[in-house]
Amino acid sequence: MTLGEARQYGVQCLQAVSPSAAADAEHLLEKASGASRLRMRSHPEAALAPSAWQAFEALLARRAGGEPVAYCVGERGFMDFTLSIDAAVLIPRPETELLITTALNCPSAHILDLGTGSGCIAIAMARAWPSAQIVAVDQCAQALACARHNAERLGAEAIQFKQGNWYAPVNGTRFDLILANPPYIADAEPHPDHGDARFEPRAALRAGPTGLEAISAIIQAAPQHLQAGGWIWLEHGYRQAEAVRAQLTRNGFNQVTTHTDLAGHERVSGAQWSGLP
Numbered sequence: 001m002t003l004g005e006a007r008q009y010g011v012q013c014l015q016a017v018s019p020s021a022a023a024d025a026e027h028l029l030e031k032a033s034g035a036s037r038l039r040m041r042s043h044p045e046a047a048l049a050p051s052a053w054q055a056f057e058a059l060l061a062r063r064a065g066g067e068p069v070a071y072c073v074g075e076r077g078f079m080d081f082t083l084s085i086d087a088a089v090l091i092p093r094p095e096t097e098l099l100i101t102t103a104l105n106c107p108s109a110h111i112l113d114l115g116t117g118s119g120c121i122a123i124a125m126a127r128a129w130p131s132a133q134i135v136a137v138d139q140c141a142q143a144l145a146c147a148r149h150n151a152e153r154l155g156a157e158a159i160q161f162k163q164g165n166w167y168a169p170v171n172g173t174r175f176d177l178i179l180a181n182p183p184y185i186a187d188a189e190p191h192p193d194h195g196d197a198r199f200e201p202r203a204a205l206r207a208g209p210t211g212l213e214a215i216s217a218i219i220q221a222a223p224q225h226l227q228a229g230g231w232i233w234l235e236h237g238y239r240q241a242e243a244v245r246a247q248l249t250r251n252g253f254n255q256v257t258t259h260t261d262l263a264g265h266e267r268v269s270g271a272q273w274s275g276l277p
Helices: 003-014 021-033 037-042 050-064 069-073 094-103 120-128 141-153 195-199 213-225 241-250
Strands: 075-078 081-084 110-114 133-138 160-163 175-180 206-208 226-235 253-260 266-273
Touching (some): 021 069, 094 120, 110 120, 141 160, 213 241
Antiparallel strands (some): 226 266
């Protein structure tokens, strides 16, 4: 079996289950063989070792069963780095990159990342602002283990990781910037029951009956954890921006604003805390 033949076989196996069968097959073959995608195309005649073929078949079977490529290969590219990923954490998406690029307009020395998951937000901020003090919180021990591993591998060891529910591990501490990509899907919405999302952790996707439960809890408690002039930025569902802005306003925030993602959907909202009661 050659690289070219294996790639073609992989595409055929995945065509019925994935709209990106060619890219999926290449990612899985790269993981199994160690050959880059460039080498697959430039040297399709190169032989594939039997052990690599067996590993490739196993990965194809997982992907054919619906498992996301990121979980199959154990990693996902994000911003300008690559994260290790497992089934305890959400797969980082471009919408969260928007959260980070928005937050970078608010220079901060003390940052809180709520629901850190893979650590993608905290690590991105640490890479952008190496001198910042960053605390990353998650209630899931396995997610924190994944985030710690990523931080160590990517040279962001200064991040403090704490286990607990939202602000519980940082009571009495105030920050210049709070960031969160919390669960924001309502219990009745079908999205997490289809496609790749079926394999992602439920607690990181579904928030409750309205989908706004986690966002509301974060906004309501934020004034007790922000310095005067500090900012909060939240990723949310594309139909939730108006409700999120309203909650920020009701809780005393100023300069309430929303940013749109690449699809034109309102995806990230935030505001500044004046420090006034």
